[in-house]
Amino acid sequence: xxxxxxxxxxxxxxxxxxxxxxxxxxxxxxxxxxxxxxxxxxxxxxxxxxxxxxxxxxxxxxxxxxxxxxxxxxxxxxxxxxxxxxxxxxxxxxxxxxxxxxxxxxxxxxxxxxxxxxxx
Numbered sequence: 001x002x003x004x005x006x007x008x009x010x011x012x013x014x015x016x017x018x019x020x021x022x023x024x025x026x027x028x029x030x031x032x033x034x035x036x037x038x039x040x041x042x043x044x045x046x047x048x049x050x051x052x053x054x055x056x057x058x059x060x061x062x063x064x065x066x067x068x069x070x071x072x073x074x075x076x077x078x079x080x081x082x083x084x085x086x087x088x089x090x091x092x093x094x095x096x097x098x099x100x101x102x103x104x105x106x107x108x109x110x111x112x113x114x115x116x117x118x119x120x
Contacts, residue, residue: 003028
């Protein structure tokens with residue numbers, strides 16, 4: 001199985017998710033959004049797989065600091081553009097995985113039970 005966890009290293013949820021992966025003995029690659037921001041096509045694919053409403057983090061300070069015009073009348077395309085411009089708007093972590101049995105998958109946010117079902 002190949003696993004890539006995307007996020008920001010100082011995010012508490014990302015830290016918790018990475019510790020959980022290590023405790024399960026699951027090797028993974030970490031991608032830091034701050035150093036290697038996702039492309040528009042990547043964010044678009046994640047939005048299509050998980051739903052842009054799931055992927056967009058409306059609870060963080062980055063979203064709260066956006067202009068009211070940016071927050072108004074959100075659509076998939078507008079949300080994707082905002083997430084590309086401000087990677088901190090992407091809910092973390094975003095975990096991509098692939099294996100021979102189940103194919104490819106995507107998990108957004110860390111929910112231990114969901115991750116266990118999908119990865120273990």
